[in-house]
Amino acid sequence: MFEGTSNLVLITDNDGKIVEANPEANIFFSQQELVGCFCGAPLGLAGTSPGPTAS
Secondary structure, three states, rough: OOOOOOOOHHHHHOEEEEEEEEEEHHHHHOOOOOOEEOHHHHOOOOOOOOOOOOH
C-alpha cells in the first residue's frame, strides 16, 4: 500500500524528521533528499519540530 498509492506519504519520527518517503513523494518533491530532513522543509516551512515539553 505504501509503495502503490498515488498519494504522497511521508513517515516521520517523534521529532518530525522524515524517516521514509514513498515513490510519489519523491516524484512530487523533484527527487530532493527527503529522508533525514524536517518534515516542513520540503514545503518551505521554516523552523524545526518542537522538542519534548517539560513537565
